[in-house]
Amino acid sequence: MNAPDPVGLFYRTLFFYVALVVVTRLMGKRELGRLSPSDFVVTIMIADAATLAIDEKMPLWMGMIPVATIVALELLISVVLLRSPRFRQWVSGTPALVIYHGRLDRRAMARMRYNLDDLMAQLREKNVADIRDVEFAILETGGKLSVVPYPDKRPLTPALMNIHPEETGLQLPVVRDGSVDHWALERLGRDERWLREQLALRGFADPGGVLAAFLDEKGQLVAFPHD
Numbered sequence: 001m002n003a004p005d006p007v008g009l010f011y012r013t014l015f016f017y018v019a020l021v022v023v024t025r026l027m028g029k030r031e032l033g034r035l036s037p038s039d040f041v042v043t044i045m046i047a048d049a050a051t052l053a054i055d056e057k058m059p060l061w062m063g064m065i066p067v068a069t070i071v072a073l074e075l076l077i078s079v080v081l082l083r084s085p086r087f088r089q090w091v092s093g094t095p096a097l098v099i100y101h102g103r104l105d106r107r108a109m110a111r112m113r114y115n116l117d118d119l120m121a122q123l124r125e126k127n128v129a130d131i132r133d134v135e136f137a138i139l140e141t142g143g144k145l146s147v148v149p150y151p152d153k154r155p156l157t158p159a160l161m162n163i164h165p166e167e168t169g170l171q172l173p174v175v176r177d178g179s180v181d182h183w184a185l186e187r188l189g190r191d192e193r194w195l196r197e198q199l200a201l202r203g204f205a206d207p208g209g210v211l212a213a214f215l216d217e218k219g220q221l222v223a224f225p226h227d
Contacts, residue, residue: 019050019067042074095146099137102150112139123147169217175199178208178226188215199223 049066081088096108098119109115120131122145128134136148158165172184180192195213196206198221204210213223 019064042070045070093141095141096139097136098139098145099131099134102132102135104131108139114139119145171214171216173212174215174221175207175210175213175223177212178210180207184215188217190215190219195221 126147133153135150138146211224
């Protein structure tokens with residue numbers, strides 16, 4: 001048996017790494033913790049197909065066939081999911097209301113094979129210590145628990161206190177590790193000259209001495225120096 005070529009293996013691995021990053025971007029943004037069953041299957045299949053394709057015994061173009069097939073199916077299914085609620089329900093499932101007006105729904109929990117220990121663990125992750133504080137809890141299709149406390153258990157907000165704080169608007173990083181982000185400056189209606197003047201007022205000779213700087217739509221600049 002011939003030993004694999006290390007250089008060839010390196011380049012094949014690099015190629016499929018870049019290809020899979022592009023493929024993942026094409027399929028859209030999703031949080032790993034919120035993968036639907038179909039997303040999970042596609043992720044595993046792509047990883048397995050890429051692993052086989054890295055093998056030097058297989059031509060590079062043939063290794064891309066299963067990856068491209070899986071991606072094409074995923075894109076096709078995503079279009080059908082957008083247009084067909086019934087198909088979306090069958091593929092992705094539906095959320096389950098496991099707590100309704102403070103009462104546990106055992107049938108919903110049993111249907112989702114979701115036990116009480118899982119429920120209590122996810123409630124603690126939401127900083128809920130007493131189940132009686134929960135008005136509604138919905139187990140989402142990705143396994144995440146959405147919790148709605150009773151009104152008297154919800155965090156106090158300015159609206160509840162009839163306070164109307166002034167809006168600061170969008171805040172963007174305009175300096176990242178000494179480099180000016182011109183897109184963010186333009187988005188906020190400023191330029192580099194203005195930024196340098198503001199930084200000078202704060203004791204910075206130039207952006208190179210700034211670790212990070214944030215600017216909001218009101219023109220308020222916050223800058224942090226390098227250690």
